[in-house]
Amino acid sequence: MxxxxxxxxxxxxxxxxxxxxxxxPLPAAPPQPxxxxxxxxxxxxxxxxxxxxxxxxxxxxxxxxxxxxxxxxxxxxxxxxxxxxxxxxxxxxxxxxxxxxxxxxxxxxxxxxxxxxxxxxxxxxxxxxxxxxxxxxxxxxxxxxxxxxxxxxxxxxxxxxxxxxxxxxxxxxxxxxxxxxxxxxxxxxxxxxxxxxxxxxxxxxxxxxxxxxxxxxxxxxxxxxxxxxxxxxxxxxxxxxxxxxxxxxxxxxxxxGWKAGMLWGVPVRVPSGFNRAAVRNPVTSTECPRVHARHSRPMTMAQWRALGVVPVSRSHRETDMATLIEPDGPGETAYLVTDNYRAILKYNCSNFYALSVLLLADGIIGR
Incomplete structure (x- = not known):
């Protein structure tokens, strides 16, 4: 835990x-000396x-x-x-x-x-x-x-x-x-x-x-x-x-920070020879930096599609911002994840935790 x-x-x-x-809302606790x-x-x-x-x-x-x-x-x-x-x-x-x-x-x-x-x-x-x-x-x-x-x-x-x-x-x-x-x-x-x-x-x-x-x-x-x-x-x-x-x-x-109506993310295929250095996130997260270090810089779904990162299934809003994560490395299923994914990280700051929760959620409703 x-x-x-x-x-x-x-x-x-x-x-x-x-x-x-x-x-x-509860009243704020008095400051502790x-x-x-x-x-x-x-x-x-x-x-x-x-x-x-x-x-x-x-x-x-x-x-x-x-x-x-x-x-x-x-x-x-x-x-x-x-x-x-x-x-x-x-x-x-x-x-x-x-x-x-x-x-x-x-x-x-x-x-x-x-x-x-x-x-x-x-x-x-x-x-x-x-x-x-x-x-x-x-x-x-x-x-x-x-x-x-x-x-x-x-x-x-x-x-x-x-x-x-x-x-x-x-x-x-x-x-x-x-x-x-x-x-x-x-x-x-x-x-x-x-x-x-x-x-x-x-x-x-x-x-x-x-x-x-x-x-x-x-x-x-x-x-x-x-x-x-x-x-x-x-x-x-x-x-x-x-x-x-x-x-x-x-x-x-x-x-x-969960946003109603926004997907948590979509599984995607990353093209062979994709330039990962070009999408590396230059910003270090103040929360769980090692976990967030596996995420690319954020871009719109439309921008990812233009780079050849193609959803495997599901529709999504082209204007939603998403980061790329490849939990099994190049050549395997990757995910474009939104701010709703990061809300799950607030519960437990682990990419494996967040992905397993959300894939379980998809399985429950047959997605």
Whole structure:
């Protein structure tokens, strides 16, 4: 997982007065003051000394939570009872380097065979039929195709089969204490406490070893900001309501810049002898530069056609801007991808991830 990455439990409020509009913007959290003498990354030589250091680190977490406006009752009900989760730390340290390093680029085809399977397509098509009416409402409301929403759902949790069973406050606190990405995990820990403030029990906050929760695998801060009610009951429950999860995924992608009515891209054939140096992108992306380095400079679909880059199938708007990506290298199927493809990269910044989600989405509707 990466926290662009993938992305909690929603049943906001326990009484009418506690309920909020699931789509209303939340007030910005107050700025967190710099806390002096932050704990250092874990370097203890024994489990006992690690536990002692973690016990002291809880004081910092309490201070951060108070500064962010978390209720004292929530702080006292959670932080004293946190446990250091060594499994989460071990799994985090074992994560491989960034996918799609341009200096070592494995082919996409083996990944595609594993992650865009006939079983995933079949079960996604069944979900499409089962939730068709509600999905069409969400598609119209969010401007994101239902098939793409299901592609995310299938990719993230195999349509709800695998959502994780780690205690999220524990793993976020443990990863913050470990220290490699302290700012990230401390802010997510505070966001998890804010969910409890809103009425979610700690027992509901279960997820991946990195803190991603629910059907969409949202981090706590994303739940707070982009949860959405999809079934019309006034709540946004991404753990137990698939329709709420669909609406929340759609809301996430809309927020990430998805443009209604635009294709994510088209498979294309690149002519033999094509001058790739002439279309190299001279701009280095500030986000996931190694991932975006595999993309050409943007040109209109019409300009690509004039260079002999011909769509294999599907119609498209000649004026849409697109970049070229060749995930299996020259001579194999390539793709012209639009800004909607880049919205998927906001969910998880990996070309292989984005392509597999979108090809799964196409398969679900038989495209």
């Amino acid at each position: 990466r926290v662009a990455l993938t992305l909690a439990v929603l049943i906001f409020g326990t009484s009418a007065s506690a309920q909020v509009d699931p789509l209303a 710099v806390v002096q003498q932050a704990a250092q990354p874990v370097a203890a030589s024994s489990a006992t000394s690690s536990q002692m250091g973690f016990a002291a680190y809880k004081q910092r977490l309490s201070s951060l939570a108070r500064s962010a406006g978390v209720r004292e009752a929530t702080i006292q009900s959670v932080i004293p009872y946190l446990s250091l989760n060594s499994s989460a730390i071990r799994l985090d340290r074992a994560q491989p380097g960034q996918i799609n390093n341009p200096n070592a680029t494995p082919p996409f085809a083996p990944y595609r065979r594993k992650h865009v399977t006939s079983d995933l397509i079949r079960r996604g098509a069944a979900k499409y039929r089962e939730h068709y009416s509600r999905l069409m409402q969400i598609e119209q409301r969010m401007g994101v195709p239902a098939s793409v929403i299901l592609g995310i759902y299938g990719k993230e949790t195999s349509y709800g089969r695998i959502t994780g069973n780690f205690d999220v406050p524990d793993v976020l606190a443990s990863l913050a204490y470990e220290g490699r990405r302290r700012d990230l995990f401390e802010s997510e820990f505070v966001a998890a406490l804010k969910l409890i403030d809103l009425g979610y029990s700690r027992s509901r906050l279960r997820g991946s070893w990195a803190g991603a929760m629910g059907y969409p695998q949202f981090m706590p801060s994303v739940v707070l900001r982009l949860r959405a009610d999809g079934d019309g009951d006034g709540y946004a429950d991404i753990w137990r309501s698939e329709d709420d999860a669909f609406a929340s995924i759609g809301n996430y992608l809309r927020d990430a």
